[in-house]
Amino acid sequence: MNGNEHDISIQTLPLTGELEGAAFLGRGWSFPPVLTEQGVQMSSYEQDIRESLCVLFSTSPGERVNRYDYGCPLRRYAFEPLTVQTTVRLRNDISRAVTLYEPRIELEDISFEEQPEQGVLLIRLTYTVIRTNNRHNMVYPFYINEGTSITTK
Secondary structure (H helix, E strand, O other): OOOOOOOOOOOOOOOOHHHHHHHHHOEEEOOOOOEEOOEEOEEEHHHHHHHHHHHHHHOOOOOOOOOOOOOOOHHHHOOOOOOHHHHHHHHHHHHHHHHHHOOOEEEEEEEEEEEOOOOEEEEEEEEEEOOOOEEEEEEEEEEOOOOOOOOOO
């Protein structure tokens, strides 16, 4: 070893069982980000996956400078009627985004519920966390009335 190299030894303990699965699920900043006196609020495990999906669905491809391909093109459907063709395309875009950017889950089902009086399309996901084999449901509200003069009462 010459003077420019450093011998760094890092000891890690192997994870087994549930801890190994939990470590794979990860930990990250909560979404939306919350600052507390102790620092940034963190999310772990299944909650981190759920929040990661929210970030994925609320990001359009091209928004991120260093990851221009990251995101799900939901906004392109904001003014389209919810026809069979639209739901097929929407389902394909969501499935593609989840497959590419959320490797911790296996998507089982995607369904939609239109609530035009509230200006929202509810996107219902059923997925399994691969590492723990736990099944989860999530509803992502896609607001289509933002930036319009539609009001709800």
